[in-house]
Amino acid sequence: MAKKEKKKKEKPTKKETSLATVRFSRKNTLFFGIGLILIIAGFVLLAKGDIVVAPILLIVGYLVFFPLGILLK
Numbered sequence: 538m539a540k541k542e543k544k545k546k547e548k549p550t551k552k553e554t555s556l557a558t559v560r561f562s563r564k565n566t567l568f569f570g571i572g573l574i575l576i577i578a579g580f581v582l583l584a585k586g587d588i589v590v591a592p593i594l595l596i597v598g599y600l601v602f603f604p605l606g607i608l609l610k
Contacts, residue, residue, distance in 0.1 A: 565606050572602030 561569075579594030
């Protein structure tokens with residue numbers, strides 16, 4: 538009778554496990570920070586009754602700086 542060969546379990550390579558890892562650079566965190574500051578300032582101005590500058594700050598924060606923080610490398 539022939540001996541059965543044991544198959545070694547293959548460990549996932551580093552490339553496969555790094556797909557779930559997302560690293561943000563300093564530029565990304567800077568854009569996120571600017572977006573967060575603009576959004577907070579927009580909500581503070583909105584609470585005080587400003588209906589001109591507050592929506593502009595909110596739109597710029599949400600639609601410009603957050604996506605830039607995610608998309609730029």
